Amino acid sequence: MPVTRLMPSSEGDDLIALTREICAKELRPRVDDAERAAAEGESFPTEVFRTLGQAGLLSLPHPEEHGGGGQPYEVYLQVVEEIASAWMSVAVGVSVHSLTAYPVTAFGTPEQQAALLPGMLSGDTLGAYALSEPLAGSDVGSMTTRATREGDGTAYAIKGRKAWISHAGHADYYTTFARTSDDGGRGISCFIVPAGSDAMTFGTPEKKMGLHCDTVREVIFEGVPVDEANRIGDEGQGMAIALSALDAGRLGIAAGATGLAQSALDVAAAYAQEREQFGRAIASNQGLAFLIADMEAAVSGARAAYLYAARLKDAGRPFSKEAAVAKLLATDAAMKVTTDAVQVLGGAGYTQDFPVERMFREAKVTQIFEGTNQIQRLVISRHVLR
Missing domain, CATH: 2.40.110.10 (Butyryl-CoA Dehydrogenase, subunit A, domain 2)
Known part of the structure; x- marks a missing residue:
């Protein structure tokens, strides 16, 4: 279910529309088969990253003068969320790729930026x-x-x-x-x-x-x-560079986790309206309807958290604490929402016939990488108690 965005420009609207089109045509039709094939033996979606690169979606938050998209982080993260709603592995890859170029963009000399960034941001490399x-x-x-x-x-x-x-x-x-x-x-x-x-x-x-x-x-x-x-x-x-990069990278994971949770919520809501028991749709049961409401609140809260942090970053203000908050909230939300989505679907949710089984497994690692959520709590508490 497409989510209405608050974009800072018509160009941002166009990028979201382009991303949704690519997700519908190139990502959603192949995600389940590709993930199953990769589980049995190494399979890497090179052609998918090439498609995203050719569309300019691998370089959005980096400077235009070196081949980047010159977009606010707020726009870039919403693109990551859209990709994650279709294929989480690919969204993680987009976030990782952007993270690899960040040190050159933020800490490189003009000579290094001119030499390295065009290749990194071309869409032809990963x-x-x-x-x-x-x-x-x-x-x-x-x-x-x-x-x-x-x-x-x-x-x-x-x-x-x-x-x-x-x-x-x-x-x-x-x-x-x-x-x-x-x-x-x-x-x-x-x-x-x-x-x-x-x-x-x-x-x-x-x-x-x-x-x-x-x-x-x-x-x-x-x-x-x-x-x-x-x-x-x-x-x-290097330590200062790594920590600075991780602040940005945590927002990529937060956006991805939000997209994953949104997708699980969409599946659960659709199923609840279609599945009938005792002569009526299960969505008409208040206990289940309230569960859907809690899932929506978790997704909306995660999205608000990462967008707030992104706007601070775009304004040149400190955002380390807010990035940690966003990563913590969004990834915990992804775990909760995908767990609840499996519950809404019941036995069907525990099978590979529905994507929430895959989403549930994908959500767990978001609480671990780019700094475990225990580390996020440490970062947040240090900022608050400083």
Whole structure:
């Protein structure tokens, strides 16, 4: 069910309309078959990302002068929500790709932006965000992947392992965080590492509960060379870059979780009006109608939270706390709404004949990645009690 948007421009309206058309023609007809196929063996929707890239939907919040869409974050996030309502794996991929370009947009020199962003934002390439490690998830400062200067000091060699990396093995570049000194979190730096090195290998794809078309696996750096020109920011600035990027990335996940919840609500509401028991539609039972109302309230609240944070970001105001609030509320809402959608459909909801079974499995991980919801509570409480 299309949701009425409050867009800041007619161009924003056009982008939402374009996104809905692509979702209807290219995403919804194939999502269930593609997710089932990917669960049985690796399958990555390369052609779908190519379609979104050609439509300009992979580069919306980045500057026009380097090939981006120049759109407010508020517009970009509503596009992510629309995509998530059709295919959550793809929406996560769109958010991840935008996250990979963010360090260059926000922290790169003009020379780096001119050299790197046109390719990143062309729609022909896809990025991966290599931050987490097997023993360094929420505790980013404990990472062990290391970048060591070589030769005349104008290049680095990166050695280490990154874990839980979306697009691993399919990405054209890896926005990578590696240690350049032993000074804890202050010893981390950010690099853009092109794909294709023989010294970069990959683990076996993770067998996940959901989001099967979001290929996730380890990236293994065995002395991967990277030029100094591809280091973003100063040595030791990587932690600040990563945390800043995650604020933006959390809003992408919040928008995606909202779209997933909206889609589950739509299925549940339609089913409740069609399914009859005791001679009438089950929607006429107040207990179930109130459950639908609570689902709507959760989705609307999630949407309001992420849009508020986006408007702060667009206005150049601090939004870290609000991003954490939005991520927390939206992902908890997605888990609640998809759970309730299964309940509304009863036994049918527990089968793969209806998409709410898939949506329920997809919702869980939104409470985990881009910072667990326990970490979001830590971020929020620190802001409030500061």
